[in-house]
Amino acid sequence: xxxxxxxxxxxxxxxxxxxxxxxxxxxxxxxxxxxxxxxxxxxxxxxxxxxxxxxxxxxxxxxxxxxxxxxxxxxxxxxxxxxxxxxxxxxxxxxxxxxxxxxxxxxxxxxxxxxxxxxxxxxxxxxxxxxxxxxxxxxxxxxxxxxxxxxxxxxxxxxxxxxxxxxxxxxxxxxxxxxxxxxxxxxxxxxxxxxxxxxxxxxxxxxxxxxxxxxxxxxxxxxxxxxxxxxxxxxxxxxxxxxxxxxxxxxxxxxxxxxxxxxxxxxxxxxxxxxxxxxxxxxxxxxxxxxxxxxxxxxxxxxxxxxxxxxxxxxxxxxxx
Amino acid sequence: xxxxxxxxxxxxxxxxxxxxxxxxxxxxxxxxxxxxxxxxxxxxxxxxxxxxxxxxxxxxxxxxxxxxxxxxxxxxxxxxxxxxxxxxxxxxxxxxxxxxxxxxxxxxxxxxxxxxxxxxxxxxxxxxxxxxxxxxxxxxxxxxxxxxxxxxxxxxxxxxxxxxxxxxxxxxxxxxxxxxxxxxxxxxxxxxxxxxxxxxxxxxxxxxxxxxxxxxxxxxxxxxxxxxxxxxxxxxxxxxxxxxxxxxxxxxxxxxxxxxxxx
Numbered sequence: 001x002x003x004x005x006x007x008x009x010x011x012x013x014x015x016x017x018x019x020x021x022x023x024x025x026x027x028x029x030x031x032x033x034x035x036x037x038x039x040x041x042x043x044x045x046x047x048x049x050x051x052x053x054x055x056x057x058x059x060x061x062x063x064x065x066x067x068x069x070x071x072x073x074x075x076x077x078x079x080x081x082x083x084x085x086x087x088x089x090x091x092x093x094x095x096x097x098x099x100x101x102x103x104x105x106x107x108x109x110x111x112x113x114x115x116x117x118x119x120x121x122x123x124x125x126x127x128x129x130x131x132x133x134x135x136x137x138x139x140x141x142x143x144x145x146x147x148x149x150x151x152x153x154x155x156x157x158x159x160x161x162x163x164x165x166x167x168x169x170x171x172x173x174x175x176x177x178x179x180x181x182x183x184x185x186x187x188x189x190x191x192x193x194x195x196x197x198x199x200x201x202x203x204x205x206x207x208x209x210x211x212x213x214x215x216x217x218x219x220x221x222x223x224x225x226x227x228x229x230x231x232x233x234x235x236x237x238x239x240x241x242x243x244x245x246x247x248x249x250x251x252x253x254x255x256x257x258x259x260x261x262x263x264x265x266x267x268x269x270x271x272x273x274x275x276x277x278x279x280x281x282x283x284x285x286x287x288x289x290x291x292x293x294x295x296x297x298x299x300x301x302x303x304x305x306x307x308x309x310x311x312x313x314x315x316x317x318x319x320x321x
Numbered sequence: 322x323x324x325x326x327x328x329x330x331x332x333x334x335x336x337x338x339x340x341x342x343x344x345x346x347x348x349x350x351x352x353x354x355x356x357x358x359x360x361x362x363x364x365x366x367x368x369x370x371x372x373x374x375x376x377x378x379x380x381x382x383x384x385x386x387x388x389x390x391x392x393x394x395x396x397x398x399x400x401x402x403x404x405x406x407x408x409x410x411x412x413x414x415x416x417x418x419x420x421x422x423x424x425x426x427x428x429x430x431x432x433x434x435x436x437x438x439x440x441x442x443x444x445x446x447x448x449x450x451x452x453x454x455x456x457x458x459x460x461x462x463x464x465x466x467x468x469x470x471x472x473x474x475x476x477x478x479x480x481x482x483x484x485x486x487x488x489x490x491x492x493x494x495x496x497x498x499x500x501x502x503x504x505x506x507x508x509x510x511x512x513x514x515x516x517x518x519x520x521x522x523x524x525x526x527x528x529x530x531x532x533x534x535x536x537x538x539x540x541x542x543x544x545x546x547x548x549x550x551x552x553x554x555x556x557x558x559x560x561x562x563x564x565x566x567x568x569x570x571x572x573x574x575x576x577x578x579x580x581x582x583x584x
Binding site for chain 2 (some may be wrong): 013018068070071074094095096099100101102103104106107108110111112113114115116125127131132133135136137138139140141142143144145152179180181182183184185186187188189190191192203204228236239240241242245246247252253260261270271272278282283284286290295296297298299300301302303304305308309310312313316317320
């Protein structure tokens with residue numbers, strides 16, 4: 001067996017473990033060997049039970065305090081590893097904090113990290129799979145030499161399933177002095193109120209692209225999402241143009257969504273976008289260019305003007321109540 | 322006394338993302354031949370850097386970039402926007418360099434510029450590992466704030482709004498620091514004709530890997546310590562029904578949503 005211990009970088013918010021962490025724990029369990037979590041928040045006790053349920057026997061708690069997690073958590077991991085507590089594989093989510101910790105640890109240990117993984121296997125070698133060119137090509141990359149190997153995975157690559165374990169044992173670990181690197185301070189957290197479901201958890205996602213023509217027209221997308229009890233999303237083009245915030249972006253640079261229904265309105269279907277949504281169960285595309293790449297993956301493709309089709313669709317849905 | 326604000330912006334020159342990507346059959350890495358352009362994602366950093374220098378009342382933007390082949394076309398775009406100069410690490414040994422070795426090279430080049438602040442994109446459009454900002458910061462021993470949607474600098478401190486899953490965090494760090502900037506947060510200016518003409522004469526300092534005190538073994542294929550063992554096509558999703566809108570296509574959408582029990 002290529003791995004005897006796997007660490008999972010654990011993320012949580014307000015006492016609730018992030019879905020990506022549960023996905024990674026589930027996969028780590030499937031690789032065999034011992035699964036342990038590494039956590040940088042200050043409230044490890046509150047999540048020990050959830051982590052245990054998904055397979056972590058221990059959770060190393062390195063309290064980053066009010067600093068960003070990157071420098072302190074990477075330093076705490078490196079200190080464990082240098083002290084002989086050495087996993088074979090460390091799995092991170094391709095998330096805001098996951099990237100910070102993995103990047104810093106990679107530089108600290110002078111080891112490469114494989115990113116954007118969608119699968120991992122541990123036979124003779126630890127091999128990470130990722131999908132490139134909008135997901136039409138799969139690449140398998142193996143680590144050379146000995147672990148610990150660092151790998152980051154895209155959300156929704158694995159299904160989270162409980163393994164029935166008891167609460168993980170909380171092991172407090174020291175955060176070494178990180179000098180200037182650790183001199184970040186979170187002064188305040190702003191939670192943006194959203195009414196509908198979260199973009200990456202919604203059963204229906206309605207995304208708009210450049211075909212909308214102007215920022216004001218995005219309102220149609222929000223209305224349609226609301227009527228379908230879904231979440232509004234966006235292509236990179238209109239995020240770059242400043243029409244909607246980055247948080248709305250679906251794609252390689254943004255969120256990965258796998259809803260039951262994905263409606264792409266005025267989106268041509270650049271590879272950048274397809275990576276984030278081609279896992280949807282059903283795809284509806286509305287675009288006036290019949291040659292738009294989005295039609296090659298749509299279950300229902302409407303060749304038409306979004307400014308004509310969507311208002312009528314809204315009207316029809318409202319009439320149904 | 323005026324406070325000068327010197328900003329380094331890491332700028333990547335990439336193949337046109339609108340063109341279909343292709344892997345080199347021998348090396349199994351992305352083909353980066355032909356004309357390269359400035360990664361769109363980096364235009365936000367350039368704009369942000371110019372605005373911050375402007376606000377401080379002085380200072381300049383220096384571009385730091387690397388390429389295996391002296392390519393400068395993308396850097397000229399950023400120079401035309403208003404960056405003052407560029408440091409280009411150009412060396413055939415850089416072919417196949419991964420993100421950690423890229424960070425080593427760029428960190429060494431950044432040290433030469435002695436900036437107050439380093440701006441990067443959150444990830445490049447062609448490689449998109451998203452690790453470079455943190456790796457760079459760790460190598461330089463500086464604080465880093467990633468995924469910035471707003472930056473203010475005063476009294477040697479950067480105050481940043483950092484994107485989070487729930488909204489954003491207000492985060493501060495002392496300078497010098499690395500900040501990665503999300504797309505769409507500022508509007509990159511179009512180079513003026515004057516800017517384009519001026520860019521042709523702006524200095525691009527070309528250096529080799531060895532000039533930075535790095536060994537060629539640390540970069541390129543040798544430095545990567547990973548091996549691409551297989552490349553295969555993924556299962557294709559098939560195209561479904563196509564309906565030309567003649568004024569009633571929305572009815573088909575409603576019907577489809579009904580079939581799926583969404584409505």
